[in-house]
Amino acid sequence: MGRLISRTLSRTLLALLLLVALAPILWTILSAFKKLRDIVTPVPKFVFTPTLENFATILLNPSIRDGLYNSVVVVGVSVFVGALLGVPAAFGLARLPARAKGEMQFFVLSLRFMPPVAIAIPFIVIYLDLGIYDTLLGLILVYLVTTVSTVIWLSVPAFERVPREIEEAAAMEGCSLGEIFLRFSLPIAAPSLFGALVFTFVLVWNELLLALTLAAENGTLPVVAASITSLGKEVPWGVINAATVILVLPPLVFIGLLMGFINRMVAPGRK
Numbered sequence: 001m002g003r004l005i006s007r008t009l010s011r012t013l014l015a016l017l018l019l020v021a022l023a024p025i026l027w028t029i030l031s032a033f034k035k036l037r038d039i040v041t042p043v044p045k046f047v048f049t050p051t052l053e054n055f056a057t058i059l060l061n062p063s064i065r066d067g068l069y070n071s072v073v074v075v076g077v078s079v080f081v082g083a084l085l086g087v088p089a090a091f092g093l094a095r096l097p098a099r100a101k102g103e104m105q106f107f108v109l110s111l112r113f114m115p116p117v118a119i120a121i122p123f124i125v126i127y128l129d130l131g132i133y134d135t136l137l138g139l140i141l142v143y144l145v146t147t148v149s150t151v152i153w154l155s156v157p158a159f160e161r162v163p164r165e166i167e168e169a170a171a172m173e174g175c176s177l178g179e180i181f182l183r184f185s186l187p188i189a190a191p192s193l194f195g196a197l198v199f200t201f202v203l204v205w206n207e208l209l210l211a212l213t214l215a216a217e218n219g220t221l222p223v224v225a226a227s228i229t230s231l232g233k234e235v236p237w238g239v240i241n242a243a244t245v246i247l248v249l250p251p252l253v254f255i256g257l258l259m260g261f262i263n264r265m266v267a268p269g270r271k
Helices: 002-032 053-059 062-094 098-110 116-130 136-160 164-172 177-205 209-214 221-230 237-270
Strands: none
Touching: 002 237, 053 062, 053 237, 062 098, 062 136, 062 177, 062 221, 062 237, 098 136, 116 136, 116 209, 136 177, 136 209, 164 177, 177 237, 209 221, 221 237
């Protein structure tokens, strides 16, 4: 009887915490389909006539479309190149002696210690001299500082959990280091790498200060979405909520595609 009461209380508490966590998200989604008068009413309205005007305002706005395109290109290329460079580097770091590995990991992590403004100001001068200020290439290069360091830091523990016996057996069979990495270590570590890539994608997708500083006309979606609050005399809450929903969709799509890719990678090893 005591266990039943304890289990019931635990589930009730978990449900309440889940409701508190999801309530702002659900309210944002509902507000994206409301008209402004239904949002600013003193008494919250849960029954209303939905409208797509807010999404139409967002999708028909050229600056929003350009910002979405810029974000997809910049973040997609940054995460892809960051994974190409960071995952093999993490594999190498995981095989170093403990002291050398700790020093290298601290150096990689120290790249994240710097505030974005400390990175942005020197890059402005460099980009102006190189002629790549306010370009997608410039944003990709500065985003790589974040993606490569984050991928390396989060991927090292994934490769540390790969059994050394498997790699040693593959080496005894004549496999090169590259073959060991691609055929054995990477498939085993793939589920853990999923979290590293997702966290990196979300981190750079939501980056605002660097994009705001290093791009004027070629701003990313967070920069464009932040400027929506200046549209007209009234704050367009419905449009802002619709922009928030659109801003969240690409990471969800990325997570779905990455899960499918990792499942295909791991599936052959399960047979």
